[in-house]
Amino acid sequence: xxxxxxxxxxxxxxxxxxxxxxxxxxxxxxxxxxxxxxxxxxxxxxxxxxxxxxxxxxxxxxxxxxxxxxxxxxxxxxxxxxxxxxxxxxxxxxxxxxxxxxxxxxxxxxxxxxxxxxxxxxxxxxxxxxxxxxxxxxxxxxxxxxxxxxxxxxxxxxxxxxxxxxxxxxxxxxxxxxxxxxxxxxxxxxx
Numbered sequence: 001x002x003x004x005x006x007x008x009x010x011x012x013x014x015x016x017x018x019x020x021x022x023x024x025x026x027x028x029x030x031x032x033x034x035x036x037x038x039x040x041x042x043x044x045x046x047x048x049x050x051x052x053x054x055x056x057x058x059x060x061x062x063x064x065x066x067x068x069x070x071x072x073x074x075x076x077x078x079x080x081x082x083x084x085x086x087x088x089x090x091x092x093x094x095x096x097x098x099x100x101x102x103x104x105x106x107x108x109x110x111x112x113x114x115x116x117x118x119x120x121x122x123x124x125x126x127x128x129x130x131x132x133x134x135x136x137x138x139x140x141x142x143x144x145x146x147x148x149x150x151x152x153x154x155x156x157x158x159x160x161x162x163x164x165x166x167x168x169x170x171x172x173x174x175x176x177x178x179x180x181x182x183x184x185x186x187x188x189x190x191x
Contacts, residue, residue, distance in 0.1 A: 042076045043174045043187035046087065051172030054089050055191035060120040061142050069122060078176055080123035085176040085184075088130045089143075091118035092156045093168040099149045108149040114156040115148045117168070128175040131188065132156040161190070 050069045058065050069087060073080045080087060092114055100108035116135050120143045136153040137146035148154040161169050170191045177184040 039176050039178050040185045040187065042073075042078050043085075043176050043185045044189075045076060046073050046078065046085075046176075047172040047174040047187045047189040050087060050089070050174075051170060051189035051191050054091075054172060055170035060089055060122075066120070066122055080176075083124040083127075085174065086121065086123040086125055086127045088128075088171075088173040088175075089118075089120040089122075090116050090130060090132055090156070090171045090173075091168050092132065092159055092161070092163075092171060093117055094163045094165075095149050096165045098165070103150070109152055110149055110155060114159040114161070114163070115145070115151075115154040116156050117145050117148045117154070118143045119145060127177065127184070128173075128186065130173055132159055132171065 049072050053069065054060060058068075060066055060069065070081050073085065073087070078085055094114050095108060095110040095112065097111060100106060100111050116132060119130075119135055119138050133153070133155055135145040135148070135151065137151055138144070139146060145151070145154050159169075163169060171188060173186070173188040175184055175186045
């Protein structure tokens with residue numbers, strides 16, 4: 001008996017090829033978006049958790065406390081220690097006239113402006129700088145910014161918070177590299 005199996009017709013092969021032209025890039029795009037969304041979730045979680053610790057008074061000048069922050073990231077399978085991310089912690093306040101009163105002139109360059117009074121950078125600082133500027137004179141032992149009331153580099157450019165005299169905002173910024181994309185994902189939390 002002759003075999004009755006049919007070979008796929010040329011039209012069927014064309015339909016499969018046409019479908020593959022659209023389906024393969026779509027599938028790759030879905031995988032990339034899913035991976036970036038996962039990295040974004042991790043960056044949000046890290047900035048929120050570490051920012052909350054900072055706002056509650058954790059002293060990040062202590063290496064053991066820095067390890068806690070980095071371990072929180074590692075718990076999410078994010079290797080900030082290995083150079084795949086950076087965590088930037090900043091304490092921001094507005095310079096008040098009382099902050100300038102002790103100066104001989106009674107004035108300071110940053111009066112009425114938001115400034116960074118403390119800064120810690122954990123991880124690969126070359127990946128990204130803070131959205132609020134980079135003070136030039138940070139004490140590496142304490143994280144305190146020297147002469148924040150008068151140093152223009154201490155200004156927290158782009159900070160739009162409304163702070164009362166003596167109040168501070170604690171900011172945690174997290175940037176993680178993305179293996180699928182050329183850039184990465186950024187998140188920040190403010191307390």
